[in-house]
Amino acid sequence: MGILGKSEILKLQKEYRMIHPFEEKLLDGDGYILTVKDNVVLNYLEHKNLISKEIIMLPTNIIAHLTAKSRFGRLGLSFLNAAKVHSGFVGRLALEVVNLSNERTPITVRENDPFMHIEFIQRIGEPSPYEGEYQFQFMTKEETEEAMPYFKKIVPSFKPNRE
Numbered sequence: 001m002g003i004l005g006k007s008e009i010l011k012l013q014k015e016y017r018m019i020h021p022f023e024e025k026l027l028d029g030d031g032y033i034l035t036v037k038d039n040v041v042l043n044y045l046e047h048k049n050l051i052s053k054e055i056i057m058l059p060t061n062i063i064a065h066l067t068a069k070s071r072f073g074r075l076g077l078s079f080l081n082a083a084k085v086h087s088g089f090v091g092r093l094a095l096e097v098v099n100l101s102n103e104r105t106p107i108t109v110r111e112n113d114p115f116m117h118i119e120f121i122q123r124i125g126e127p128s129p130y131e132g133e134y135q136f137q138f139m140t141k142e143e144t145e146e147a148m149p150y151f152k153k154i155v156p157s158f159k160p161n162r163e
Helices: 006-016 070-075 141-154
Strands: 032-035 040-042 047-057 062-068 077-079 090-099 107-109 114-122
Touching: 006 114, 006 141, 032 047, 040 047, 040 090, 047 114, 047 141, 062 070, 062 077, 070 077, 070 107, 090 114
Parallel strands: none
Antiparallel strands: 032 114, 040 107, 047 090, 062 114, 077 090
């Protein structure tokens, strides 16, 4: 078990389209930097879920952990989620944040801002892919259909029950 470096992420990206859209310049050596889908302004003490621009699709032998970009932490943005992505998960990530700025001023996060590190970790043991209610979260029907050939590679036994 270990954190995957750039070369391993690129191999998985080529085979499984693990991150979509993918920009090689967002690789940081020990992971990838996720960006934000939409512009968001958080007022002081306001809590919101920020949605990643990227769709994540993890093979059943990979889990991921999220860590905050220090740039936003220095502004007073606090990250609340458990910061784990299960193996076999497909969808955009909801990043739970609250504005705790000492200055009590709004914090703006803009579309495409580098926002959160995602580190990929090899999982040991039998596959146990994610089967929860958040599978394919924040994806359109078209995005889900486009992802299916890749998803079937990572979880061949999956039977979609989405309308």
